[in-house]
Amino acid sequence: MKHFTTEVLVIGAGGAGMYAAIEASRQGASDILLLERSLIGRGGATVMAQMTVAAALDEEDDWRHHLADTLAAGRGLCDPALATLLCEVGVDVIREMEGWKVGWARDGNRLRAVQAPGHDRARCVYVDFLSTGPAVSRTLRAQLQKHDRIRRTGDVVVTDLVTQDGHVTGAVGFDIAHGTPVVIEAKATILATGGLTRLYRRNSASAHMSGDGFALALRAGAKLLGMEFVQFxxxxxxxxxxxxxxxxxxxxxxxxxxxxxxxxxxxxxxxxxxxxxxxxxxxxxxxxxxxxxxxxxxxxxxxxxxxxxxxxxxxxxxxxxxxxxxxxxxxxxxxxxxxxxxxxxxxxHYHMGGVQVDTAMRTNIPGLFAAGEVVGGANGANRLSGNAITEALAFGKVAGHEAAHAAPGPAFSMEAAKAALALVSATGPMRNTAALVAKLQAAMADHAGPFRDAAGLARAAAAIAEIRAETGDLPPGAPGMPFDLARLDWFDLRQMLLVADSIVTAASARTESRGAHQRTDYPETSEDWRLNLLLSGDENGLSLTRISVPEAA
CATH class of the missing domain: 3.90.700.10 (Succinate dehydrogenase/fumarate reductase flavoprotein, catalytic domain)
Structure with missing residues (x-):
């Protein structure tokens, strides 16, 4: 078993995770562990993003104009404070990336910008139209090298967060390359795990975007917001x-x-x-x-x-x-x-919902923060084009800052990690987990895609229950096998099934059409539904609460 101790644990090394680690180091955190299930800075969504980044950088523009477009795209469900953070801090992080020589395209002394869908003017910058994400990732990887306090570890899948007395104190997972269990003690943990689009048969994301962070958060006691809003x-x-x-x-x-x-x-x-x-x-x-x-x-x-x-x-x-x-x-x-x-x-392509946080990126569970696409609320019912990388960097900066100054919780106890360790160390019967993943993707695409109705959502719920039964309670094979893809798919399925259940539960409850959630049996947008659905629980049962959309300050 590998055992790490760190001050700040960052799970996910895309744009949000790398920026969070850099900021935590700049804020004086003595040790930061940046974990990624593939290669640092080369997995997730940021490195795949080919297009533009929205920020009000021009002297004739203002972040408040960007905010107005973000709120309009969100169809009345954006958290104004989070959307403001995205647009205002977004200006700072994009300018900082320019100082780090990311190479934004220029027209003389001005950054070149285009007008993307939903914007009232040209404010979306880019490196070139097919290499913006790779350039952002490369630049952040170079910055990581300048921080000795950031340790970088790839090929690690986190399966569960460890909680003690209602406080997140670390995580448990396994090393993909060796199949061995991994335990991490941490004063503060940041989820920067990206979205969930691997749940669908046709998607634009990497194979790692299984919704891990949403499931980790739920099982730890955090709450999810707006899970019905999947952008196609x-x-x-x-x-x-x-x-x-x-x-x-x-x-x-x-x-x-x-x-x-x-x-x-x-x-x-x-x-x-x-x-x-x-x-x-x-x-x-x-x-x-x-x-x-x-x-x-x-x-x-x-x-x-x-x-x-x-x-x-x-x-x-x-x-x-x-x-x-x-x-x-x-x-x-x-x-x-x-x-x-x-x-x-x-x-x-993207998920607007996610972990509920405040403007410090804190969840309702002490010691747990979130950043990037895994966060819900800023984009409401539909994300404005160009906001994804801006959100990742801005929220990563804030999360890293706050996690570095987080108050310590109870001391880590191996007893609290016992159940999670038992699961990653378990031996179970062999099964075709890849086929089960494909079966879940088909069910979500066919019954919980861009257009839903009650009958289809009921079929999706039934398929999730059936696949969960077929998946079983133990991972196939035994620990210790390097690159055991059947075992890896089983742990992914465990997360994907809970997240799929969350989407279907929220989509079934919202009896209207709004933004990316379209009900063919409820085609109109209703003012009565200008509210958010807050979800808690786990695979043993999910519950929904209706909450008001925060008003602008």
Whole structure:
């Protein structure tokens, strides 16, 4: 067994986790342990983000304008204090990243910015349209190297948090490379584990985005907010086959060059559903997802069940000037945008709900903080384009600051970790856990996707119960086997099933359509539902509480 002792434990080494670790070090924490289930700074969502980062950096802009757009996108459910933090601190962290030589694209002395969907002006900066996330991750990894107090450990999966007297005092997990148990003692713990989009059959995230943080938080006694709000990216790549490129790469093409979104009859259709593109990509993601899905349901979809995205009206020289070597990568895949339209369809992309925190990123459990996509509340019912990396960095900065100054709780006790240790050390019967993961993904996609109804959600709940029974109470095989993927999938399933249950429970309760949550049996938005659903419990039972949306200060 590996046993670590640290002052601040950061679980997850994407943008939020790396920034939190850096800030905790700057605030004087004597020892920070940054844990990642893959490679430090190379897993999670940040490194995969190819597009833009929203921040009011221009002298003619102001973070309050950015806030107004964020609140509008959230459809009345944003926590104004958290949204304010995102937009105001976001300016500071993006400027700091510039000082760290991330390489934001420039026009002379000004950072180059574009107007992304839902924004009232151009405020979304980028490195280049397909490398922004990798550049942010690379820059943060370089900064980590400057902090001797930050230890970095990869290939560790955290399965449970350790609680004593209502206080989080550490965590238990296992080392993937060796299969051995891991115990961590920590004065403060930060969840920076990202989202949950691996729950869906088609998604834009890494294979690690299983919703670990949500399940860890629930079992420790923390509360989750807005779990029904899963954002689907409307124009994920569908066809033709494309290798080595991100399925959500078409967003910057669309809003920079005005790609035309067409149905199977080659008609533009967004205006039929209350949106307008006017030659640019300005329609919000939830509306675009709805419009594409409705066109397909009406029999006006493209051959593979999506919509056409066309750039044939854009001259070849303009395409190359905008995207350079990307055009060559497309050509290697047999795609010539001057001759070929491509097919796109909605794909699970982001989760607006998550762990309930205050503006210090504290949960209701002392010793436990959260940062990044795992946090709920800032984005309400629908995230504004470009806010994801900004949120990760801003909330990571705050969480790292506060965790470094957290008051110590009770001393760590191995007795409190006994049950979690027993599970990671257990031996169970062999089973096809990969097939069970695929079965859960299919159930969520088919019955709890961008459009839901009571019957479908009931089928999803039944499927979750069935898969939970098939999964069993013990992981397959025995500990000590290196890179045991069947065992790893079992622990992922344990988290995924609880998180899927949380989504379905909240989605079943919210009998209206709002933002990313669309009920075909309750198609209208109701003022009576301008409230949040707060969820607590575990796989033995979940409970929901209705709470008011905080008012702006």
């Amino acid at each position: 990216f409307p124009i994920g790549h569908l066809a033709p086959r494309m290798v080595g490129m991100d399925p959500i790469m078409w967003d910057p093409f669309r809003y920079k060059l005005g790609g035309r979104l067409l149905n199977g009859e080659r008609e533009e259709f967004i205006d039929r559903y209350g949106g307008t593109d006017e030659g640019k990509y300005t329609t919000t993601r939830d509306l675009a997802t709805y419009a594409i899905t409705q066109e397909v349901a009406a029999g006006r979809g493209s051959p593979h069940g999506g919509a056409w995205l066309s750039f044939r009206h854009v001259p070849a020289e303009e395409l190359r000037a905008a995207f350079g070597p990307v055009i060559d990568k497309l050509a290697a895949n047999g795609i010539d945008l001057t001759q070929n339209d491509i097919e796109v369809a909605p794909i699970a």
